[in-house]
Amino acid sequence: GAGVSQSPRYKVAKRGQDVALRCDPISGHVSLFWYQQALGQGPEFLTYFQNEAQLDKSGLPSDRFFAERPEGSVSTLKIQRTQQEDSAVYLCASSLARLFGETQYFGPGTRLLVL
Amino acid sequence: DQQVKQNSPSLSVQEGRISILNCDYTNSMFDYFLWYKKYPAEGPTFLISISSIKDKNEDGRFTVFLNKSAKHLSLHIVPSQPGDSAVYFCALQTNYGGSQGNLIFGKGTKLSVKP
Numbered sequence A: 001g002a003g004v005s006q007s008p009r010y011k012v013a014k015r016g017q018d019v020a021l022r023c024d025p026i027s028g029h030v031s032l033f034w035y036q037q038a039l040g041q042g043p044e045f046l047t048y049f050q051n052e053a054q055l056d057k058s059g060l061p062s063d064r065f066f067a068e069r070p071e072g073s074v075s076t077l078k079i080q081r082t083q084q085e086d087s088a089v090y091l092c093a094s095s096l097a098r099l100f101g102e103t104q105y106f107g108p109g110t111r112l113l114v115l
Numbered sequence B: 001d002q003q004v005k006q007n008s009p010s011l012s013v014q015e016g017r018i019s020i021l022n023c024d025y026t027n028s029m030f031d032y033f034l035w036y037k038k039y040p041a042e043g044p045t046f047l048i049s050i051s052s053i054k055d056k057n058e059d060g061r062f063t064v065f066l067n068k069s070a071k072h073l074s075l076h077i078v079p080s081q082p083g084d085s086a087v088y089f090c091a092l093q094t095n096y097g098g099s100q101g102n103l104i105f106g107k108g109t110k111l112s113v114k115p
Helices: none
Strands: A005-007 A010-013 A019-024 A031-037 A044-050 A053-056 A065-068 A075-079 A088-095 A110-114 B010-014 B019-025 B030-038 B045-051 B056-059 B062-067 B072-077 B086-094 B109-114
Touching: A005 A088, A010 A019, A019 A088, A019 A110, A031 A075, A044 A065, A044 A075, A075 A088, B010 B019, B019 B030, B019 B086, B019 B109, B030 B062, B045 B056, B045 B062, B045 B072, B072 B086
Parallel strands: A010 A110, B010 B109
Antiparallel strands: A005 A019, A019 A075, A031 A044, A031 A088, A044 A053, A065 A075, A088 A110, B019 B072, B030 B045, B030 B086, B056 B062, B062 B072, B086 B109
């Protein structure tokens, strides 16, 4: 049984470079979440998709961050003109629904280092 | 200001003894409380949860206690095993408003269980 997968696992970018991070959720999961985990911190919510619709992007830190899920399965988080403060682990999670009490299953994350 | 606080960054326990991890929160609107466990280079995995209508939930060696009046959550692991060594995050959800279902995490507590 496949869980949530993310790629790449590690990404080193030069400041100002654009990056794209991919998430493959569990098949059939309607809900998809992106979280950002800075060093020594807990994960923080970035954005939420229900199928292909981005219903909540309240956690995106700036307009350099953009996420999409065009066919309601795979999702891509894109960061334009990366800055050093973007260095973090980016976690993707999926669940059957966006209901409180519904378990979210996390991928292994993409560790982004911006030099 | 942090809504979820895990004030102990680390905890060391002898194998076979009890591990107690604590979590405090500030917002009484939270309805659902979860514990996630994270090994290095992996995503968080769901461990146990409790809804606001209960004060205790038990699953094998793991028990979660909720004290709503004190806004305090704790996880008890009995007996502790070396394989329990990981970072433990408490996470909270609300059933209200646009953030329904989003997880709000504490900073985590690193548990080390010594043989």
